[in-house]
Amino acid sequence: MQIRSICYNAIKMFVKSIKKLLPILLLLFLTATLIYEAVADTPTYDEPANMAASYAYVYKNDFCLYPDNPPLVKMLSGIALFPIQHKIIFPDHLEIYNNPQKFDLYQFGREFLYKNGNPTREIIFLARLPNILFTIGIAFLLYLFALKLYGKNAALFALALFALDPNIRGHGHILAFDLPLAFFMLLILYLTYLFYIKPQRRVLFSFLISICFGLGLLTKFTFVFFAVIYFAGVLLVHVKQKKLLLLSIISISSILLWMFGLMTGYNQKNFDYDQTPLIEGANKSLSNNFSWQLIKKLPVPYYFRSGLQVMYTHNIVSQPAFLLGSVHAKNDWWYYFSFSFLLKTPIPTQVVIYLIVFLLIRQLFLGKKLLIRNYFPFLVGASFFLLLILFSHINNVYRYLFPSLVLFILGASQYLSKNLSIARTRWLIIILGCWQLITSLLSFPYDLSYTNEATGIPPQGYKYLSDSEVDWGQDLERLAIWLKNNKLEKETITLSYLGTADPLFYGIKYKPMQFEDLDKLKGLVAISVGNLTLGDWQITSTVNYQLGFTRAPLDGLRSQKPEALIGKSIFVYKF
Numbered sequence: 001m002q003i004r005s006i007c008y009n010a011i012k013m014f015v016k017s018i019k020k021l022l023p024i025l026l027l028l029f030l031t032a033t034l035i036y037e038a039v040a041d042t043p044t045y046d047e048p049a050n051m052a053a054s055y056a057y058v059y060k061n062d063f064c065l066y067p068d069n070p071p072l073v074k075m076l077s078g079i080a081l082f083p084i085q086h087k088i089i090f091p092d093h094l095e096i097y098n099n100p101q102k103f104d105l106y107q108f109g110r111e112f113l114y115k116n117g118n119p120t121r122e123i124i125f126l127a128r129l130p131n132i133l134f135t136i137g138i139a140f141l142l143y144l145f146a147l148k149l150y151g152k153n154a155a156l157f158a159l160a161l162f163a164l165d166p167n168i169r170g171h172g173h174i175l176a177f178d179l180p181l182a183f184f185m186l187l188i189l190y191l192t193y194l195f196y197i198k199p200q201r202r203v204l205f206s207f208l209i210s211i212c213f214g215l216g217l218l219t220k221f222t223f224v225f226f227a228v229i230y231f232a233g234v235l236l237v238h239v240k241q242k243k244l245l246l247l248s249i250i251s252i253s254s255i256l257l258w259m260f261g262l263m264t265g266y267n268q269k270n271f272d273y274d275q276t277p278l279i280e281g282a283n284k285s286l287s288n289n290f291s292w293q294l295i296k297k298l299p300v301p302y303y304f305r306s307g308l309q310v311m312y313t314h315n316i317v318s319q320p321a322f323l324l325g326s327v328h329a330k331n332d333w334w335y336y337f338s339f340s341f342l343l344k345t346p347i348p349t350q351v352v353i354y355l356i357v358f359l360l361i362r363q364l365f366l367g368k369k370l371l372i373r374n375y376f377p378f379l380v381g382a383s384f385f386l387l388l389i390l391f392s393h394i395n396n397v398y399r400y401l402f403p404s405l406v407l408f409i410l411g412a413s414q415y416l417s418k419n420l421s422i423a424r425t426r427w428l429i430i431i432l433g434c435w436q437l438i439t440s441l442l443s444f445p446y447d448l449s450y451t452n453e454a455t456g457i458p459p460q461g462y463k464y465l466s467d468s469e470v471d472w473g474q475d476l477e478r479l480a481i482w483l484k485n486n487k488l489e490k491e492t493i494t495l496s497y498l499g500t501a502d503p504l505f506y507g508i509k510y511k512p513m514q515f516e517d518l519d520k521l522k523g524l525v526a527i528s529v530g531n532l533t534l535g536d537w538q539i540t541s542t543v544n545y546q547l548g549f550t551r552a553p554l555d556g557l558r559s560q561k562p563e564a565l566i567g568k569s570i571f572v573y574k575f
Contacts, residue, residue: 023143023159030139030163030172031132037445038128038173042501044448044472049109049500050175051127052090054078059085060092061264064271066105067307068314069177071266072218076130077175084122091116100275106500114502127175134180135172138406139163141183145190146410149373150417158413160433161349162406164440170447171399171468177220182403184216185226186410189380192234193373195245202241206248213249214256221311225387226403229380237372261301273306282313314394320537321396322466327533327540331396337389340398343464345405346439347452348432352412377411397468448474449568461568462529471530473499475567479526480506482566494521496535497570498528515553525557525573532558532571 043051046066053065058078063071081088091097091111096104113120139162147155162168172179188209195205216223234242261267273279286292295308321331323339333339342350360375381404388400416429442458443450449470451461461470476499483489484507494517495503495510503510513527515536527535532554539545539552562571 019156022156026159026163027136027139030169031136033169033444033447034132034135034173037169037447038125038132040445040477041173041448041474042476042478042499042506043113043124044174044176044468044474045106045499047109047124047127047175047500048113049105050074051077051123052109052112053105054127054175055081055085055088055090055112055123056092057264059088060090062092062270063264063266063268063303064273065097065108067273067303068310069220070218070304070307072215073130073134073175073177073180077127080126080129081123084119084126088118088123089116100272101277103276110500110502114505120505128173131175131179132173134183135168138179138183138186141186141190142406142410145186145193146413148190148193149410150414153416154413157416157429158409161346161352161409161412161436164436165346165349165405166440166443166447166450167344167346167398167405168402169444170450171402174448176399178399178402181216181220181223181226182406184212184219184223185384185403186406188212188216188226188230189376189407192230196237196239199240202244206241206245207252209245210248210252211256214253214260217253217257218260221308222388222392222400225384225391226380228387229383233376233380257300257304261304266303267301269302273309278313279306279309282309286313286316311394315392319394320534320541322533324464326546327537329537329541331393333396334389336396337385337398337401340396340465340469341385341401341405343451343454343461344398344469345452346436347454348436348439349405349409349412351432352415353408356412356415374414375411377407381405381407381411398465399468446475446568448472462533466530466533471498471528471569473497473501473528473569475569476501476503476508477506479566479570479572480508482564482572483508488524491524493524493526495525496527496531498530518553518556521573521575523575524563525575526566527557527571527573529569529571 049066053063053071054074054077056062056065056078057071057075058081066074091108094108094111095102096108096111112118113123139159142162143155143159146158168179191205191209191212195202195209198205213227216226231246234246258267274283282292292309292312295305295312298305298308300308317330319331321328321333321336323333323336357378360370360378363370384407385401385404388396388404392400439452448468449461451459451465451470453459455461455464476497480489480503483491483493489507490509492509492511494513495508496513497503510526513525534540536552536554539550542550544550545552557571557573560573563574564572566572
């Protein structure tokens with residue numbers, strides 16, 4: 001009996017020790033995988049242009065490149081380039097940069113990164129570092145917030161769901177804006193929670209929240225959706241000094257936006273966007289459009305307004321899209337975000353989210369009082385989700401949902417809370433935890449292409465989704481490695497690549513794929529799955545094709561089994 005007792009106590013102490021170390025281990029695991037993928041993945045479609053913009057913002061004081069998103073994240077990426085900025089040559093002599101009529105930010109990004117003798121790999125890694133830090137920051141903040149709301153077990157659970165999510169890793173290591181947006185949204189909600197529970201420091205927290213609002217506005221335009229939700233929530237909650245909070249947010253965030261515009265080149269009209277074909281055409285076709293005219297008159301810095309104009313035109317035009325095997329000329333599925341969430345969110349995470357929502361609704365029906373901390377993460381996350389469905393039509397993709405996902409994880413973590421009196425089963429937590437860990441490990445290092453087991457075992461997301469859901473150009477260097485490993489690097493391949501990276505830089509000898517040559521293909525043929533699904537969308541999106549009355553150019557390739565799958569986004573065929 002004594003030996004048994006000693007063994008039991010030893011095991012108990014070991015479990016406690018592991019539990020204390022687990023948050024650190026999860027953060028280290030997340031950091032290591034983000035850094036590895038930042039080195040391994042080829043720049044995604046938007047990254048070369050964003051990297052060029054990052055350098056131009058900081059070292060040229062020029063904000064004309066890529067105003068589609070506000071400049072904060074790109075400026076941080078530019079600052080990260082400081083150790084090598086003396087080695088970087090900026091090709092501002094090119095006509096695609098200087099001439100509004102020939103302006104081409106994607107081609108310019110490619111020239112900057114690959115054609116100019118710059119230290120390409122160093123630029124790629126350093127420019128990605130800020131987003132890695134934002135992702136780690138979300139993990140730390142999520143743990144801290146869940147700890148305050150629901151306790152230690154819930155905090156560990158939230159951190160595990162986040163750190164083991166392949167989608168987070170897939171987009172957390174690239175130069176992008178959705179996770180930084182999620183960071184500022186979560187930080188604002190955390191500071192607001194402190195504002196409510198610490199009345200004696202409300203002036204301080206009002207100031208900090210206002211600063212974060214300004215930074216959120218400088219991160220991504222969809223922050224406006226969160227601002228609407230936030231203001232509505234604050235007005236509905238009964239608390240003293242909320243007028244102070246709202247007035248502080250409006251005044252300080254506006255001042256911060258304009259201070260930034262005046263202290264940098266963000267308000268200097270050194271490039272006339274009205275002369276670019278996109279805005280020039282919109283000014284003619286939308287001359288009587290109320291929203292368009294309102295954007296043109298907004299009292300904001302010049303490039304902030306230009307970015308809003310670019311995004312508004314893209315929102316109207318949209319792009320061809322692929323969902324569940326069907327092609328549309330425009331992403332007009334009202335349910336796209338819902339299906340994307342179902343197919344890309346890890347199933348264990350979904351199970352806990354749906355379970356908690358069910359239990360909260362059940363408690364309401366039973367007449368039990370719920371504290372605001374139990375349901376506000378779901379309300380804010382669901383509201384943001386709904387506003388995206390209603391107002392976003394720009395090539396809708398899962399990454400836009402990251403702010404909602406982070407809040408859903410926060411709310412779901414209360415499953416292990418002592419504050420919520422629900423029946424819990426250890427075996428369910430063990431099963432879901434093991435499932436999440438296994439699916440996370442199996443997805444690595446191809447996390448950007450991750451889809452869950454609803455798309456097959458192993459998952460085959462390319463049959464259901466496209467664009468940055470599965471294929472954003474990230475596997476080009478892996479194709480070069482595959483060719484080298486198979487001693488095929490000297491062979492000229494036929495290539496259809498969905499991306500802006502340069503195949504020649506990675507040692508790939510190729511000729512572009514042409515539709516007219518598809519019936520006489522020879523040798524190796526490599527095609528991005530995004531091109532395989534949408535390369536001939538002008539035909540596959542028609543009713544005649546969908547009814548089987550006509551064929552499309554790429555049907556022959558689609559019907560063949562590939563010789564190899566590179567990463568999860570490039571098919572290789574042999575003829």
